Amino acid sequence: MIKSAWLLIALQTVIIFNIYGQIRSLDFDPQLAPFYHGVASGDPSNDGFIIWTRVSPEPNQTNSISGTWKIAADSSMQQMVKSGVFSTDSSIDYTVKIRIDGLQPGQFYYYEFESNGRYSLVGRSKTAPIGDNDSLRFAVVSCAHYEAGYFNVYEAIRKRNDIDAVIHLGDYIYEYGRGEYGQFFINDREYEPSGEAMDLNSYRTRYSQYRLDADLRRLHQQYPMMIVWDDHESANNSYADGAQNHDSNEGIWEDRKLASIKAFHEWLPISQVDSNDNKRIFRNIKYGDLASIIFLDTRLYGRDVQMNFTNSSIQDSNRTILGSYQENWLFNALKDSSTQWKIVAQQVMMAPLKIVSNNNLSFVNEDQWDGYPKARERLANFVIDSGIQNFVVATGDIHTSWANDLPLDNYNSNTGNGSYGVEFVTPSVTSPGLSFNLPPSFIQATNPHTKFVNTLDKGFIILDVNKTRCQAEWYHINSIQFKTSQTSHATSAYVINNERHLNITQSISLASKNHSAPFGPDIPNNPSYINENNNPTLLSIYPNPVKDLLHLQLIINQNSTLNKIQCFDGLGKQVFFKVITQPTNGLKNITINTAPLESGNYIITMVGDKFKYSRQFVKH
Template sequence: MDRIRRNLVQAIGAGTTLALAGCGGGSSSSTPVVNNPAPNVPADPEPPGGPDALPSVAFLHGVASGDPLADRVILWTRVTPDQSGVVVPVEVKVASDPAMQQMVSSYTTTTNADADYCVKIDADGLAAGRWYYYQFQVGETQSPVGRTRTFPAAADFIDRARFAVVSCSNFPYGFFSVYRAVANQGDLDFVLHLGDYVYEYGAGEYGDFPEREPQPSHEMVSLSDYRLRHAQYKTDEDLQAVHQQFPMIAVWDDHESTDNSYRDGASNHQPLTEGDWETRKGVARQAYFEWLPIRPREPGNHDVIYRQFRFGDLIDLTMLDTRLEGRDAQLTVPLDPARNDEDRHLISSEQMDFLLEALSQSDAHWRFIGQQVMFAQLNILEIPSLDERSAQLRGNLSAINMDQWDGYAADRLTILNHIDDHDIDNVVILTGDIHTSWANEIYRNPGSLLGDLFDKPLAAEFVTPAVTSPGFPEGAAEVAGVLIPVVNPHIRYVEAKSRGFILVDVTRDRAQGEFYYAQSIDSYDLRGQIDTRKTKVVAVKSGDSRIVEDGPVSRPRTLRTALFHPPVSSPVGGVKSRKEVLS
């Protein structure tokens, strides 16, 4: 998608507003690869000292939690044994205090090379709406203490929620300053990651920040490649800090497999040199489930990540997979009218039914949708139409980014018709992928100031900036921010270059998105520092999805969600001093 971004920059320079691109890099690897479903590992040997002796291990990749429900949460770590092939018994303890003295429950499990020594426990039997602390242990070796929380029960009256939204963290583009800024927020309920958690490119292909060269140095294609890349990311101290502080709800986008991926292939996959696509897609999914605190729909099922969460009676959150599950191949010709074909799909019929039922059956005050690619139309002009069906789609006729919902207009219209037909209010879509910041009002046809823009929007969309991946260069970004809303009046805010995150503060009166931007991703000393001059606040009021701009930032909770900020047990410099332990 970087090619499309370059096209837009050139077009803006020529005075034309085109479309923005999603996450992408500039090249494809031609590294020959043998697609192994799993690395060759020796049979599990007896540890030194006999069969009852425990192997010596280290916890080098931090701890994490995710997919919180009212009575359970996934707990994750990775152990690094001092020898290969051994089976490692692991104990997990859960407590109500950071000193791990007030024990709530404990669990035992084992891990081995088949799971890349990752450990995942679905810690159940917990109380709703509570903060907990957890720690892994092998023999006398203990992991850092992490904290997590369960969600309030569906029937609980909840008057407020606060969470961060992030996406697009490319390791060799700079420090994860944005993750540090998120970890510094002491009163979040959870973190939402909307994809591109890792990137597949080889060294120098997409980012060349000193001392942050990707490992392996070639494009990841095999299972061992994907595992090693995930391991490298998990040694970053700022990413560790986020995981250690808050539960995460995550979905993949394309770069967890490869650029511009879809159900049956990808633009950055060459079968002659990189093997079978189904094999590559399968190992990418496997590594993702191993290394992320995500709950599979059923044991061993790495294909399905669309799912739903309930935060008391305040929020229903539906997470989609707009990338690998049902997506048809992207159109390659800009302005191709085939984007409106009924037979073109971004998600499968099963996932569509799941989403529509979740929207219509929800009795929560707000309905959030977490997904990967921009939902709102992004047009270059309005093309008149002669019939009602074309009128509903006509704004899309002049779009150019075929990777987002504009390339699959019939699916989008199905969702919007459902929202309208069922009088569903308070729908907010949360989006990643595009490396830039947007706040959009959602209409069937936003192409005319005399059309739907005088009706109530059907939904609102907040698009989060990237953690490190690049937006538009200086100059072009400013021009885009001015020109795009002129042609697209439903787009209320565009910031096209700065890295950051969205803090979403939800009450029963409004859902507010606060765009915060990092001062620098280049300076280690400025990690976590926010450039307050750039902060942007947008909000939608309950019952009305029109975007209101420039209100006051929300106040942090008087009492933080937990009076504990666990230290990250990493040396200063993080990854730079520990490259040798990544495997």
Template sequence: MAPAHAQRRLETPAGQTVEQGQLRRYHRRHDASRRSPFDERLRPFYHGVASGDPLPDRVILWTRVTPEEEAQVEVAWRIATDPELVEVVAGGTSMTDAGRDYTVKIDASGLLPGTTYYYGFTALGRHSITGRTRTAPLGGVARLRFAVVACANYQQGFFNGYARLAERADLDAVLHLGDYIYEYEEGGFGYSDEVGRGHEPEHEILDLDDYRIRHSFYKLDPDLRRAHQQHPFIAVWDDHETANNSWPDGAQNHQPNEGRWEDRKAGALKAYFEWMPVRPADPLDDTRIFRSIRYGDLAELFMLDTRLAGRQQQLDDSPLDSSALFDPARTLLGASQYEWLTAQLAASTARWKIIGNQVLMGQLTGFTNLDAWDGYPAERDRLLAFLEAQEMDNTVVVTGDIHTTWVGDLARDPFDPTGYDETTGAGALAVEFVTPSISSANFDELFGGPSDFLEGLLLGVHPHFKQIELDSHGYFILDLGAEAAQADWFYVNIYDETDERETFAGGWLTRSGMNHVEAAEAPAPTKSNAPAFAPEDPPISTAMEIAPGQLARGELLVVGVYPNPAVHSASLHFALRRPEHVRVSLYDAIGREVARLLDAPQPAGVYTFTFDVSSLAAGVYFTHVQAGKQIVVRNLIVR
């Protein structure tokens, strides 16, 4: 809800009146000099670069250009074998505009398998930072290393886990299991007073432009930007990329007064495909994301969508209808995804079959998590029975969503000692490794910790779980070789952005052909002679360098005006690097100032400034944003 003082009506020189906008700034307790809201050296590629979905001959390259004015922008790209981008192997140009929120996505092809490449973009006379990526290998592969991450709630903590990934040179890719963004309002779910950083826009995100601004806000985070810069991501969404506990026809966190779910979902997914380095799994179906990616003879990744592909609605537990719960037709994956997964698994000749999955697959007793596989027991049993009937070895399920560490064996009935031996692991059909959150709340933040007692209690009644840790944040490294698949957990501090430490918290492995977990003695060694990092700073640009007299230019970043055209209201998404007097005015096509929307000193920060346009005549306007000596003009069409 807008504060009352934001609704003051302003008289304008042209005699029209408009509502004064609602101005929001994210407040941070921490020293703003360490992290500016944006890095002017990156202009116009403030959101950095990213890559993803590597195949043996191609990889998705991504960036976002922020032009000085609303216009189509031509963006050139190139990919090379060296960090200096001299040995260029492919390149081209692409156009972008407001219709895709100035994002750029290239499927760069003609590449060699198992090769590290460096790439960059050029637009408006300037170069982006250089990204580093790696294609999937073909044929015989001795070893692979992936980072596995999920659940990055900006409001809950700093992204130190992403920063540590950016410092690892030997990863083949980062598997992101979802909750890349969170949809809540500022101060809502997961907001931490101790951390003191909210997000933009301030309200719960509901439409395409809201989701775009939230994605933009996340990608201005320097730790996330650095992780994307150094590694390809293989990402799937979980629920918060749309709304909490979503399923194809709704979500727990979607109410009738928030508009039609179909519209919200379509906006969220359009923004996701614009802003994420993901190759659409089906060009004809922009809601499909489940897909497989092969890494030679060593691994095949099966990235699932347990949210929007075919999930039946979560049951209500008050009271729980157990005939519905155990209905053999009840499905989490949906028929077509289940058929696809089992057919792909049966056909795969890869040694390790890695299932990238959102929700916990292992069975819990004592309570039923109706949002996880426990809420869909018949389909889980059908999948495990399929592994059993196929005598399929080396299936590793990697899971996100629950913000905590779990390691376990997957058996059809782990509580039946005649079918599963908790000491030897006999009877297990696969293993499950669960990544903690990058920053989203877990037990100690939600309920007060530490939770050693509860962890002991849970281990005592779950013979198949070997490790449960409910308080820490970070990620695990999945290290694959011919002999074993090992997961090594690393924990970080999310409350202090200057704390660069990480702690090795333990490793678990499954030996080839064994299908159950055992404790590892030490973390798997890092790879020697890993390829060079991409340089942190952008290459020197040949044109349009900031002249000494132009230094004022770098204080203001206008990311965009949304929506454009606008009907009822428009939002100006901008950032200030230092405190400035900010003036926002609307001018009409003949140069008259029709509305002075804001005229006040503002602290440094990222803003979403929303103003009413419903009283304006339809036509073309110009939004002048002045901060100190710098003026940025964006056209705005009012309908």
């Protein structure tokens, strides 16, 4: 069953162990078994939404895991509306994603999954309205660097209970390895895996870690989310054919890009607009007659490489940040939209940003629309020439708070004339701020179209939309260094219907949409909690069947250690073992080189001080 010389090699080198440190006990709730990563919903339509969960494989389950889902009108899941079955396996990392339709517009619904007699948390979601509706309210977020702080922003949004949905503008995860980004780190929030995420296995592990975060899990449970990626779902300052943070010794960019895209679709409740092309995430989500939310991908779909401002080619008329196909799609979406407000939800800042440095006034960030001047000009001209009204841009990426008019050459900062639209920029959830730290007055002196800027605080935007005006309200979180959901209102900015410039106000829109629909409950509808009794929890074993590398992701419970791993062939003969010399509990990733094994069935056994845990895999 085993090739000659393999055994000797096996004992020394073939098992690549990556044993990582302890995670916060808060992040892992055994009551949720096997739905440890909670539930989520997204991309509402007027008759449904996507529902999502993940079923972590249990020891006795076969590779394919099946179960059921249910939609109900009430949080106790008694008034059933729809139901169905699902099946998942290692090829999609045991994730489950189902498009629900046939529901009523503008209504809250509840959903739940079941597998092997165990129930998930009950999620709450809401369909989009149809036709005439008076008001909408969204939370807008971006940029959650896990190591830099607690996801208090997500908890603060959840508690409000007054939004229709969450708009996430990307950097949902970061690809960096431990300690590689920023100066401030929370001790118990070290990245898994410890190195940079750059292949399917490591991207999946990073999403798994994020989705175990209780604040993020609770937010997903209570609201639908509409999300686009920014750069860090793949690599820093990515573009179609590469990224600043992708070196040639890190493999082929296209492979990395496709791996990041696959993990993104697996782990997030996003609909795949084109079933033949998962690279396409630009899409138009309509909220009745009041608003269209037009999501763009300014990263991976068509962006040309970033270019220094001193390079004259930056003015090349063919230069693009969207790619020609997406750019045409955007123009058509704007032109054909019958909704009052056109909210373009995208990643990088559209308004110009010039700063005085060494007595020179110059652009500072070639990664934002400033680095693609002709593409921005084409968009601005299209908006004006086509008479597009109520053009509102929602932006993330820059980790700081901005309210901008979008100036044409004839812009007048006193009257707002010469603006083609407005831009609301949300601060980060936790990610560190700008590389320069300048007072707002200094920034506004050279950027008179910027009506509000705050470069220090973390937080989110509440986007409140009605027929009279579209208003953004910036809320800043008191701290990301300790757990709190206290926020303070910084400012508000609004644009009046059929105007093209901002007004600043300190007023807050009334929480008229404070929902009467209760939250989905905090614990699943399981008859009783099954004590895991110190057994480890296997979050992943894939691929199965395996060819070369078998990836295991497991959690060793508190007060328990993993001592060794054994592998047996179909006749019960041990084909290798490995003593674990760094016995720590917490989240662990283990990669096993199975290339030398002959085809057949194997049992892998993890032996700890208080458990023995086996799982079958097939070698092809």
